[in-house]
Amino acid sequence: MKILVTGGCGYKGHVLIPKLLSQGHEVCAFDIQWFGNFLEPHKNLKVVKGDVRNIEEVPLDANVDCVIHLASIANDPCGDLNPKLTWEVSALATMQLADKAKRLGVKRFIYASSGSVYGVKEEENVTEDLELDPISEYNKTKMVAERVLLSYQDDMIVQIIRPATVCGYSPRMRLDVSVNLLTMHALSKEKITVFGGSQIRPNIHIDDITDLYIHFINHPEFTGIYNAGFENISILSIARMVTKHLPVDIEITESSDPRSYRINSDKVLATGFKPKKGVENAILEIIENYNSGILKDEEKFHNLKWMQAKELFN
Numbered sequence: 001m002k003i004l005v006t007g008g009c010g011y012k013g014h015v016l017i018p019k020l021l022s023q024g025h026e027v028c029a030f031d032i033q034w035f036g037n038f039l040e041p042h043k044n045l046k047v048v049k050g051d052v053r054n055i056e057e058v059p060l061d062a063n064v065d066c067v068i069h070l071a072s073i074a075n076d077p078c079g080d081l082n083p084k085l086t087w088e089v090s091a092l093a094t095m096q097l098a099d100k101a102k103r104l105g106v107k108r109f110i111y112a113s114s115g116s117v118y119g120v121k122e123e124e125n126v127t128e129d130l131e132l133d134p135i136s137e138y139n140k141t142k143m144v145a146e147r148v149l150l151s152y153q154d155d156m157i158v159q160i161i162r163p164a165t166v167c168g169y170s171p172r173m174r175l176d177v178s179v180n181l182l183t184m185h186a187l188s189k190e191k192i193t194v195f196g197g198s199q200i201r202p203n204i205h206i207d208d209i210t211d212l213y214i215h216f217i218n219h220p221e222f223t224g225i226y227n228a229g230f231e232n233i234s235i236l237s238i239a240r241m242v243t244k245h246l247p248v249d250i251e252i253t254e255s256s257d258p259r260s261y262r263i264n265s266d267k268v269l270a271t272g273f274k275p276k277k278g279v280e281n282a283i284l285e286i287i288e289n290y291n292s293g294i295l296k297d298e299e300k301f302h303n304l305k306w307m308q309a310k311e312l313f314n
Contacts, residue, residue, distance in 0.1 A: 001217070002026045004064045006052055006097070007071030009037045012112070014172040016068070016210040021045055023214070028059050031071070034307070035300055038171040053088050055096040066108035067101055068213055069094060072141070075176065077304045079138030090141035095148045102155045110216055111149050114142045115162045115202055115229055115263045125264040128162070128225045146225065157223055159216045163209050164202035164229025164263055168282035169289050175301040179203060179279050182239050183286045186246040188297040196255030197236030202229030202263045205277035215273045222271045230275045232262035242283055 003020060007013055008029025020027050021042050028046045029039060039047060050057035052071045060067070072090040073079050079086040094111070101109055118126050119133035134140045149158050167179035175184045178201050185192045212228055233241075239250050289295035300306050 001065040002028075002063055003066045003068060003217075004028050004030060004058075004060055005068045005070060006030050006058070007069070007112075009033050009035070009039065009047070009172060010070055010074070011170050011172050011174045012166065012206060012210060013070055014038055014170045015206050016070075016213055017045065019210055019214060028064075030059055035172055035303075052093040052097070055093070055100055058097060058100070060097070060100055060104065060106070062104045062106075064101075064104070064106050066110065066217060067097065067106060068110045068112075069097060070112045072112070073138065074174075074303055075138060077176075078307055079136055079141070081304070081307060083137045086137045086141055090138070091144045091148070094145040098149055098152050102152055106156060108157045108217070108220065109149060109152070109159070110213055111145065111158070111160045112213075113146050113160050113162045113225075114139065115164045115227060116261070117143045117146070117162060118261055118263070121261050124262070126227070126262055127264045128227055128267055150224075153223065157220050159220075159223055160225045161209075161212060161216070161268075162225065162227050162263070164204040164227075164231075166206050166209055167203055167279060168206035168277070169285045169295065170206055173295060173301040174303065175297060176303050176305075178235060179238055179282050180286060182235075183242050183246070183283050184290070184297050186242050186248045187287065187290045190248050192239045192242060192248060192250045194236055194239050194250055194252045197234060197239070197252050199235050199255070199260040200232055200262050201235060201238070202261065203231045203233060203238075203279050203282075204229045205275070205279070205282055207277050208275040211276070212268070212273055215271070219271060226268040226271075227263045227265045228268055229263045229265055231279050233279060238279060241280060245283060245287060 009031035026044045030048045073086045117132045119135045
């Protein structure tokens with residue numbers, strides 16, 4: 001299968017694409033490469049640098065069997081830096097990409113949405129049929145992009161995945177997501193600072209979310225929207241899990257962040273998908289890669305800091 005992965009040089013792309021290649025797929029990774037490219041060369045891999053906002057730059061043609069659309073301005077703080085940029089990249093570009101895919105006769109479209117589209121929910125079981133109440137530019141663009149893609153369901157197979165917060169090691173690491181951040185704090189600062197702590201976050205290991213994209217490639221009969229998160233844990237509980245392996249102090253300070261949500265993923269489990277890893281695996285992998293010298297606490301692994309330093313939000 002010929003697969004186009006937008007945002008292919010991102011956190012998830014660097015784990016997903018080697019798996020796709022190992023299964024014999026032909027892959028084109030399209031990415032603006034703000035954070036670099038660490039993909040290993042492969043005879044079936046083509047890496048194209050470009051801006052997803054410019055639809056003519058996107059290497060999409062009638063030979064593409066499936067689009068996996070990962071490209072977006074990732075997370076709330078980055079999305080709020082420049083709302084115009086966020087809407088252009090995460091919503092308008094998705095609309096243009098879907099329209100072009102339809103006109104070219106592309107039959108498969110897998111979209112990486114976000115579990116944060118629900119906003120702050122009190123329900124114990126946040127299922128796919130609940131009303132969306134996004135509270136940031138990032139969340140809002142994801143919701144709009146979902147609705148755009150659902151309008152193409154009669155033209156192609158549309159599979160929308162709402163991942164929880166992803167954790168675990170990737171060559172294009174992200175150290176601005178909860179599990180990874182708290183583990184790196186313990187490693188590099190020998191102390192964990194927790195803001196608030198009672199907020200609940202759903203989590204998914206990076207190996208599981210990338211395996212899930214492949215699961216949907218292999219199962220076109222499952223269409224529509226699916227939550228993907230298998231551990232709903234408070235921030236403080238995550239910090240305590242880290243200190244089981246890195247005995248450092250936890251400092252708790254006040255937080256103005258109201259986001260606290262959990263998601264229910266029974267629908268995706270009913271498709272036969274089985275997660276293999278969890279938060280503790282992610283913590284141990286980060287510790288191992290740090291201690292071996294493979295992973296360092298670098299600015300480029302913190303999206304907001306890197307975008308501000310490089311003025312990438314202009």
